[in-house]
Amino acid sequence: MERLKSLLQQRLHDALAQLHADGVLAQLPAGPVPVERTRDRRHGDFASNVALTLARGANLAPRELAQRIVAAIPPDPRVAAVAVAGPGFINFTMSPTAFQALVPEILGAGDAFGRSTVGAGRRVQVEFVSANPTGPLHVGHGRGAAYGAAVADLLEAVGFQVHREYYVNDAGRQMDILAASVWLRYLELCGETVPFPANGYQGDYVWDIAADVHRGHGDAFRRPAAQVFADLPADEAEGGDRETYIDALIARARTLLGGDGYRTVFDAGLGAILGDIRRDLEEFGVVYQEWFSERSLVENGAVGRAVERLRAGGHTYERDGALWFRSTDFGDTKDRVLVRENGQTTYFASDVAYHLNKCERGFERLVDVWGADHHGYVPRVKAALAALGADPDRLDVLLVQFAVLYRGGEKVQMSTRSGEFITLRELRREVGNDAARFFYVMRKCEQHLDFDLDLAKSESADNPVYYIQYAHARVCSVEKQRAEKGLDRDEARGNDHLARLTEDHEQAVLYTLSRYPEVVEAAALGEEPHQLAHYLRELANDFHTYYNAHPFLVDDAGLRDARLNLIFAVRQVLRNGLRLLGVSAPESM
RNA sequence: GCGCCCGUAGCUCAACCGGACAGAGCAUCGGCCUUCUAAGCCGAGGGUUGCAGGUUCGAGUCCUGCCGGGCGCGCCA
Numbered sequence: 001m002e003r004l005k006s007l008l009q010q011r012l013h014d015a016l017a018q019l020h021a022d023g024v025l026a027q028l029p030a031g032p033v034p035v036e037r038t039r040d041r042r043h044g045d046f047a048s049n050v051a052l053t054l055a056r057g058a059n060l061a062p063r064e065l066a067q068r069i070v071a072a073i074p075p076d077p078r079v080a081a082v083a084v085a086g087p088g089f090i091n092f093t094m095s096p097t098a099f100q101a102l103v104p105e106i107l108g109a110g111d112a113f114g115r116s117t118v119g120a121g122r123r124v125q126v127e128f129v130s131a132n133p134t135g136p137l138h139v140g141h142g143r144g145a146a147y148g149a150a151v152a153d154l155l156e157a158v159g160f161q162v163h164r165e166y167y168v169n170d171a172g173r174q175m176d177i178l179a180a181s182v183w184l185r186y187l188e189l190c191g192e193t194v195p196f197p198a199n200g201y202q203g204d205y206v207w208d209i210a211a212d213v214h215r216g217h218g219d220a221f222r223r224p225a226a227q228v229f230a231d232l233p234a235d236e237a238e239g240g241d242r243e244t245y246i247d248a249l250i251a252r253a254r255t256l257l258g259g260d261g262y263r264t265v266f267d268a269g270l271g272a273i274l275g276d277i278r279r280d281l282e283e284f285g286v287v288y289q290e291w292f293s294e295r296s297l298v299e300n301g302a303v304g305r306a307v308e309r310l311r312a313g314g315h316t317y318e319r320d321g322a323l324w325f326r327s328t329d330f331g332d333t334k335d336r337v338l339v340r341e342n343g344q345t346t347y348f349a350s351d352v353a354y355h356l357n358k359c360e361r362g363f364e365r366l367v368d369v370w371g372a373d374h375h376g377y378v379p380r381v382k383a384a385l386a387a388l389g390a391d392p393d394r395l396d397v398l399l400v401q402f403a404v405l406y407r408g409g410e411k412v413q414m415s416t417r418s419g420e421f422i423t424l425r426e427l428r429r430e431v432g433n434d435a436a437r438f439f440y441v442m443r444k445c446e447q448h449l450d451f452d453l454d455l456a457k458s459e460s461a462d463n464p465v466y467y468i469q470y471a472h473a474r475v476c477s478v479e480k481q482r483a484e485k486g487l488d489r490d491e492a493r494g495n496d497h498l499a500r501l502t503e504d505h506e507q508a509v510l511y512t513l514s515r516y517p518e519v520v521e522a523a524a525l526g527e528e529p530h531q532l533a534h535y536l537r538e539l540a541n542d543f544h545t546y547y548n549a550h551p552f553l554v555d556d557a558g559l560r561d562a563r564l565n566l567i568f569a570v571r572q573v574l575r576n577g578l579r580l581l582g583v584s585a586p587e588s589m
Numbered sequence: 590g591c592g593c594c595c596g597u598a599g600c601u602c603a604a605c606c607g608g609a610c611a612g613a614g615c616a617u618c619g620g621c622c623u624u625c626u627a628a629g630c631c632g633a634g635g636g637u638u639g640c641a642g643g644u645u646c647g648a649g650u651c652c653u654g655c656c657g658g659g660c661g662c663g664c665c666a
Contacts, residue, residue: 036605039612052646062646084611087646122643132666172666243665322664332661340664345665375593376661401594401659420635443602446594450601454616459628462615470628483626511650522605534603534613541613548621548630589628 003517007078008046008092009475015072019539025058029353034284035092044083044091045511051088062088087508099510100498106513106569107491114520114576119159120534126152128369129281130167133273135203137280140371142424143449146440146582147529148369149286149474150433151398153580154524154532155367162365165287165552167354170270171295172347176250177201178273179266183221183253185210185338194229198236199246209272215264221265223256226442284433285582297353303345306353306388307338315387325352326435330383330392352384359390367527372399372446373383403449412453431456437582438465441529464537468574469586471540475571476587478552479562487553487560492560501562505546509570512542516573520580530582536577 012033019025029050032224038047051066058065066084073082078098083091106113128148131141149164156162169175181200185207188194194200213221225277232248234240254262272289281287297303307323310316314340323339325348338349358366370377380391405422407411412422428436435456442464443449459466482489501510515535523531554561575585 030625031606034606036608038609040609043609047609052608055646104659126624135665169666303622320664324664339662342664344664346664350666366608371660372594373660378593399594399660447602448595452601455601463628466612467614470626474626474629478625485625517606525606531605537613544629545631547625548627551625553625587625 003038004094004098004514005035005046005518008035008048011076011079012048012069012074012090014074015052015069018072019068024060024065024405024580025425028053029054031286033119034345036374037518038091038279041511043085043089043579044081044093045555046092046094047085048090048092049088051084051090055088066090078196086366091534095512096502096507097499099507099514100501102510102514103498103499103501103565103569104495106572107565110572111576111579113572114517115157115159116517116521116527117159118521119155119161121159122364123163123362124155124160124365124367125163125165125361125363126155126367126369127165127167127358128152129277129286131277132170132172132174133270134174134201135273135276136205136426137277139403139405139422139424139427141330142284142427142436143440144369144371144400145284145286145424146437147398147400150437150441150529150532150581151367151369151524151527153582154520154527154529157580158521158524160365160524163290164292166288167291168274168293168295170274170293170444171298171350172248173250175266177246178206178269179262180246180250180253181206182209182213183257183265183270183548184249185211185291186221187223187225187228188539189214189217191463192222192225192228194225195235195237197237197242197246197249199242205273206269206277209269212272213268216268217264219259228256284424284428285437286356292354294350294354297350297357302357303349303353306356307345307349309356310338310352310384313387313389315554325380325384325387327380327383327387330379330386332379332383335533336380351381352388355385355389355395355399356390359385359394364394366395367499368395368397369445370399372401375399396527398445400445401448403451404414405451405453406454427453434469434583435465442533444528444530457469464533465583466589467544468536468540468578469583469587471543472571472578472585473587473589474543474547475567475574478567482553482564485553488557489564490561491565493558494563494565497558497562498565500559501566503546503550505542505549506563506566509539509542509546509566512539514567514571516577522575532577532580536574538582539577543567543574 009032012035016028016033018027020028027044027284033048033050035046035048038044053064055065063084066088070082070084070090077097079092080095081093085091125414126148129141129145131137142411149537152162152164177199178201184194184200191211232252235243235245238318304328315329317324319324321341322337324335325338327336328334330390336348339345375567378397385392385395431453439456440450450541451478457465519531519535524530552560578585
């Protein structure tokens with residue numbers, strides 16, 4: 001079925017064209033005629049402000065123009081009433097049959113209901129989470145995961161070809177720090193007495209990785225502590241600088257282990273943690289098409305080539321022994337270093353190469369989901385794209401604000417220091433995947449998220465996840481009851497009796513159901529899964545209200561089947577919507 | 590100091606491209622289970638959308654300036 005909204009847009013368009021031909025309107029609006037859902041049902045089902053926007057050009061009072069437009073709209077059985085209201089709105093009230101026709105459509109389309117083709121198969125890459133593989137994901141990453149996955153699934157639902165990608169920062173200094181941390185723990189397991197650096201990774205998982213290395217390689221990487229720490233600068237505890245100290249330690253590890261040995265320890269850390277992150281996300285219902293390695297960019301020369309391209313384009317200069325990118329030419333607040341004085345490329349240089357690579361892979365649109373603390377980074381990446389001749393508007397960076405956990409009304413303190421943070425896995429274990437996925441996307445991404453752990457765990461109406469899932473389970477329960485009572489059911493008979501769904505509660509449910517495709521499209525194009533989350537709560541609310549007001553399993557078979565068809569349509573939409581958010585739709589609770 | 594985000598009911602948040610009387614949930618108060626799951630439903634009260642200007646037929650939404658909160662301003666990643 002054609003969407004009701006497009007139907008009205010077409011009718012209005014025809015009417016405007018008629019007035020244009022009659023010389024009443026000098027100009028037609030560019031693009032589709034604006035038609036919106038009314039905010040207040042007393043104004044009908046849909047409204048258009050087109051007369052208000054065209055009145056001035058037509059030299060007519062808005063209401064007068066609205067009247068002329070209404071007069072030019074051909075009658076349609078699906079439109080029950082067209083009225084001019086307020087300053088010049090045109091309000092449409094649809095006939096009950098127009099909404100009732102939705103029921104067989106939903107049941108027929110099943111899981112596909114709500115999907116569309118507005119994306120026209122255009123290729124979009126969604127890069128999200130991309131946390132450094134130096135430790136387990138924490139609750140902040142969880143929000144990026146749930147949000148990015150929902151955005152990707154929504155885009156796919158409206159017809160984009162979506163490529164989900166995790167950028168693995170496996171080439172940076174943080175990874176070297178992890179490698180050094182693993183090695184030191186390993187040395188301890190070998191029986192060496194070693195002080196642990198202030199800047200090292202202290203989580204228990206480092207011990208686990210070290211133990212794995214020891215199991216697999218025995219004492220192969222053991223070096224005497226005296227040798228390891230000989231002539232190192234002072235660490236923080238001795239009044240030195242932690243950064244200088246850890247760098248020296250990393251250099252020592254490289255020297256003593258040799259390239260291959262160091263790489264083995266390094267990769268043990270990387271592999272273990274990345275594997276863990278992968279499992280964690282998979283259990284969370286988040287899957288990727290690609291895990292893209294930063295190191296691969298460095299090793300295959302892509303970073304060097306990207307830097308060279310900027311240099312060849314005249315966008316760089318040398319100062320203080322470093323190579324700078326003149327990002328200020330493209331709107332950044334200051335220039336950025338690409339190659340350090342010591343000859344090493346920066347993380348930014350890798351990112352330039354990475355985004356160049358994304359463009360070269362032919363994605364028409366790039367979506368990056370970042371933590372809000374990286375917002376200062378946006379202008380320089382866009383500047384790099386512009387300097388490389390790509391349209392920076394192809395890149396859409398979505399900044400996800402922090403999530404703050406609350407327990408018993410108190411803020412849960414989190415610190416990434418000393419492993420004292422809450423991991424995503426702990427959160428999932430505590431509140432469950434469904435609640436976690438839903439709570440994470442309940443708010444728009446630029447909104448700080450207060451994550452109430454008690455609420456997420458509560459099995460009550462206060463908890464929106466349970467409220468929605470309960471609606472789904474209730475429909476299933478009704479069907480079970482029907483079978484137990486020996487009542488027969490005939491879907492076709494129900495469709496023949498849809499005209500009997502005239503109760504206010506039924507009209508309300510039908511109206512809300514009709515909004516679903518529009519909500520999915522708006523949520524996808526606006527990258528706002530919270531719209532879908534809110535919608536599902538409304539639909540569940542309409543259903544629960546209906547449930548309390550009218551029995552479904554009535555003796556009148558025609559009415560019973562019509563009502564069952566309606567609530568099965570509700571179940572289908574709830575299921576489809578929850579699926580897009582990564583939340584399960586249980587059959588019983 | 591500069592930049593980005595946020596400021597809506599007691600609390601947590603909605604409000605589609607600027608539209609009509611700013612909506613939900615929680616909390617508070619009062620009702621509904623011999624009938625399909627009360628993990629539910631119904632009703633009531635609660636607002637100068639941080640402040641001051643501006644643009645517009647029309648502003649929570651756009652612009653300017655303040656006030657308040659968060660984050661960021663490394664040759665770290």
